[in-house]
Amino acid sequence: MSEIRCIGIGTGGGDAPGLNAVIRAAVKSAILKYHWKVIGIPDGFDGLIWPEKTFELTLKSVSGILPRGGTILGTTNRGNPFQYKSSQNGQECVRDISDQVISNAKKLGMDAIITVGGDGSQKIALELFQKGMKIVAVPKTIDNDLCATDVTFGFDTAVTTATDAVDKIHTTAESHHRVMVIEVMGRDAGWIALHAGIAGGAHVILIPEISFTVQNICDYVRRRDGYGKRFTIVVVAEGITLPLEMKHMVRGLPVGNMVGDAIALLSRKEVRVSVLGHIQRGGSPTPYDRVLATRFGVAAVDLIAAGGFGKTVCLKGEHIRAVDIADAVGQMKGIDPHGELVEAARAIGICFGD
Numbered sequence: 612m613s614e615i616r617c618i619g620i621g622t623g624g625g626d627a628p629g630l631n632a633v634i635r636a637a638v639k640s641a642i643l644k645y646h647w648k649v650i651g652i653p654d655g656f657d658g659l660i661w662p663e664k665t666f667e668l669t670l671k672s673v674s675g676i677l678p679r680g681g682t683i684l685g686t687t688n689r690g691n692p693f694q695y696k697s698s699q700n701g702q703e704c705v706r707d708i709s710d711q712v713i714s715n716a717k718k719l720g721m722d723a724i725i726t727v728g729g730d731g732s733q734k735i736a737l738e739l740f741q742k743g744m745k746i747v748a749v750p751k752t753i754d755n756d757l758c759a760t761d762v763t764f765g766f767d768t769a770v771t772t773a774t775d776a777v778d779k780i781h782t783t784a785e786s787h788h789r790v791m792v793i794e795v796m797g798r799d800a801g802w803i804a805l806h807a808g809i810a811g812g813a814h815v816i817l818i819p820e821i822s823f824t825v826q827n828i829c830d831y832v833r834r835r836d837g838y839g840k841r842f843t844i845v846v847v848a849e850g851i852t853l854p855l856e857m858k859h860m861v862r863g864l865p866v867g868n869m870v871g872d873a874i875a876l877l878s879r880k881e882v883r884v885s886v887l888g889h890i891q892r893g894g895s896p897t898p899y900d901r902v903l904a905t906r907f908g909v910a911a912v913d914l915i916a917a918g919g920f921g922k923t924v925c926l927k928g929e930h931i932r933a934v935d936i937a938d939a940v941g942q943m944k945g946i947d948p949h950g951e952l953v954e955a956a957r958a959i960g961i962c963f964g965d
């Protein structure tokens with residue numbers, strides 16, 4: 612018999628479309644299936660520093676949130692209770708307030724906690740678990756770079772948004788005979804760039820996992836010109852490593868702009884750049900993300916009921932599973948440069964600049 616009566620749930624790190632779908636699913640199944648009380652923890656673990664800011668989540672509070680982007684709980688990517696930053700006498704100081712966080716969770720009657728977050732939040736969850744907190748995690752990021760799970764929710768929505776942008780830029784690129792560069796998010800992994808690039812019919816895709824030269828890109832642009840294709844779409848992942856030939860360029864600009872400038876200089880073509888930015892994190896989650904997020908929320912509650920603390924839910928193939936957070940954190944899942952997806956892109960003539 613489970614001894615759980617009340618659980619807390621919080622969202623940490625950058626937001627991703629589908630967070631509200633996880634919250635809704637967890638609240639609904641905790642109440643309907645297990646008759647537990649659910650408390651919402653605002654702004655990641657920060658919400659446990661000020662317990663008076665927490666609030667009960669009822670069926671009514673999660674009604675209508677499934678299609679909404681963002682998170683009704685709020686989030687932060689700076690709230691680490693083991694290295695909590697505050698200012699004292701005008702000086703920034705860093706303290707470990709994890710004991711306070713654990714004791715506040717107990718005072719609020721939380722028997723266990725669900726944390727929905729990326730690698731950073733999962734590392735905090737692991738440390739809290741090691742200090743005795745009953746915690747389970749749900750992996751989240753638009754970057755799709757967590758090794759614990761085949762797919763993270765939010766990724767499909769980000770790819771859909773980025774693909775829509777590539778589609779729109781296609782028509783104007785073709786009309787003006789321009790090289791159009793589109794920079795997408797993804798941190799140190801090229802998943803969004805590769806998927807949106809293939810889905811949007813990009814001609815060049817630059818990802819952190821494959822090194823490129825500007826010369827190779829310009830040779831490719833010239834070959835396209837040679838057979839009458841006077842425009843080129845270049846999708847650039849924000850985390851690419853710049854080649855030596857670009858190291859002298861002024862830093863501080865988005866990499867998309869730097870790549871655009873370098874191509875313009877060498878190819879003498881007209882180039883325009885779009886940096887998509889946070890538009891990729893916003894908006895309503897796609898049906899795929901809503902379903903995955905719902906499955907994760909339900910699985911996290913089931914994991915608590917089964918006593919599977921210190922674990923994170925994940926997708927393996929078609930199935931929802933759980934793995935130890937300890938085995939999941941600190942390892943980034945990048946693209947295999949010789950994998951099937953890259954080979955398929957090469958087979959249809961996509962250039963990676965290598």
Ligand code: F6P
Nearest residue numbers: 625688752753754796797798892
């Ligand atoms: O990890 C998600 C992500 O959107 C990355 O793709 C991006 O590099 C980063 O977060 C941006 O973070 P912030 O919102 O703090 O600028």
